[in-house]
Every structure is written in C-alpha cells, then in structure tokens.
Amino acid sequence: MKQLSLFINTSKPKAVEISESLIDWLEKKDFKVKNRFAVEELKDIELDLMNSVEFAICLGGDGTLLSVARKLAPLNIPILGINVGHVGFLTEIELKDLFRDLEFFKTGKFFLDKRMMIEAFVKRGDKVLSSFLALNDVVITKGPFARLIRIKATSNNSYIDTYPADGLIISTPTGSTAYSLSAGGPIVSPNMELLILTPICPHTLQNRSIVVSKDDIIKVQVFAEHQEIMLTIDGQEGFKLMPFDEVIIKKSENYTNLIRIKNRSFFDLLRLKLKEPNGKSY
Incomplete structure (x- = not known):
C-alpha cells in the first residue's frame, strides 16, 4: 500500500x-x-x-x-x-x-519532471537575516510608491548594470512563463537550468532580460529614498527590504519533482x- x-x-x-x-x-x-x-x-x-x-x-x-x-x-x-x-x-x-x-x-x-529551484538570502551589513526557496522566481519591487528604485546587479561579482526600474525579477526556467513573461522576459524550456534577470518597467531604452548560467551567483543591492521595498518569493512570501540591503540568489540543491x-x-x-x-x- x-x-x-x-x-x-x-x-x-x-x-x-x-x-x-x-x-x-x-x-x-x-x-x-x-x-x-x-x-x-x-x-x-x-x-x-x-x-x-x-x-x-x-x-x-x-x-x-x-x-x-x-x-x-x-x-x-x-x-x-x-x-x-x-x-x-x-x-x-x-x-x-x-x-x-x-x-x-x-x-x-x-514520469517525473525535475525542476530547478533557487535560493535567496537577505544580507544586511555582515548579517544574513533570512533565506528563502523558490520554484518560480525571486522579485525585488518598489512597493506601493509610484517612484523608481535603483537596483544594482552583479553576477559572480562582475557588474551587470544598475537598473532604474520598478523592480527586478530573478527567475528559473519554470518561472519564465510567470511574472517574467509579463515583464517581457523570454520563454525558456523548463528542462534547462539557468537564471533569467528581467527588469520591471525599466526607465531606459537599453535594459533587456539577461540569461546567465545556473552556476552564477547573483547579488542585488537596492537604492531608494523610501523604505517600502519588498522581496517576494513565488509571489507568495514577502520580506521587507531596507535601502542598501543585499539579496543573494543562486541555484538550490533542491529540486521539485512533478508527476507527469x-x-x-x-x-x-x-x-x-x-x-x-x-x-x-x-
């Protein structure tokens, strides 16, 4: 049984x-x-x-x-x-x-459909405050204020860009058909393993989604005048960020196994x- x-x-x-x-x-x-x-x-x-x-x-x-x-x-x-x-x-x-x-x-x-997951860590100064596991995405957003925030992103300590935007989505291939798609990100086959960075409503003509290796470690730092910045996990869990907090995102050792x-x-x-x-x- x-x-x-x-x-x-x-x-x-x-x-x-x-x-x-x-x-x-x-x-x-x-x-x-x-x-x-x-x-x-x-x-x-x-x-x-x-x-x-x-x-x-x-x-x-x-x-x-x-x-x-x-x-x-x-x-x-x-x-x-x-x-x-x-x-x-x-x-x-x-x-x-x-x-x-x-x-x-x-x-x-x-059969089992194996899906990559990601982990996010919130760091304030030298202290890690919290950690999260996600199947779809990790999102940093500006909260209820109708003002842009600036988001600095690096990959393996190499500077990517500083986005003036409403936020930034870091997505798995599974999450490529969720919020990332609505923000203009690419659709990625879920049997791949990679990370997708998609800015939300960037106030620039040049910012587009970026696809990086599953082995890359993404670090995101937020600059804003107000203190209503949110980190959301799969659109379901939330954590209030403070200006200059750092969010570290990387591939998790855990996988989700879906029965097909x-x-x-x-x-x-x-x-x-x-x-x-x-x-x-x-």
Missing part, C-alpha cells in the same frame, strides 16, 4: 468538494492517505509528518502547487497537481479528466495555456 499526503486549497470550494471523492477513490485503489492538510496551514506543518510518504497530491491551482513544492522540496517527494485553478501551467490533471488520469497514476504509468501523466511537450502546453480570449494562440 502506497502512502501519500493530500494538500487542499480550502479557499476553493470545488477543491474541498472534490477531496472527499478523491480520498474515497484512492483508498479503494490501495493507496493510504496518511494525512491531509489545508494549504493555508503549510507553514505550521512539521516535516516529520511526511515520514514514509511516497507521493503528494495537491488540489488547487499553480499557486497551491508552488506552496507545496517549497515545503516538500527538501524531502524530494514527487507532487501530482490537480488543477482547480485557472491557467494550470504546473498542475497535471484537469477536473474533467480526474479519475481517468488517476488510473494511469495508479498503474505507475507516469500526459505525453505532451512543453510547446503543446504553451499553445494550450497562452491563448487570447478568442481562442487564438499568441
């Missing part, structure tokens, strides 16, 4: 509704749902509760999966995402195909998900 944990976005009524029939199906198919958690409680969940768990299933959207991925990455537990959200770039199963696709999962007809059932390429997914309202692909 294979043991798994179930993570439910309880803010979505459909996810809560589906969870009962999902648990019933899993138990009839010789799975043991060792524990179920509300995603909203993730920060308080002890990792010891995951002992002997072989898989995780999350009911929600991409945001739900991002939260679960950051929590479980140190344990290397594969994640199966069931989409109860909107776009669903990371989740694998749509509700209309739920139990049909779960049959493939039951019989082991799936459908035999579709990344480009198939792009055409399916990045459509205009009239149904035409970009």
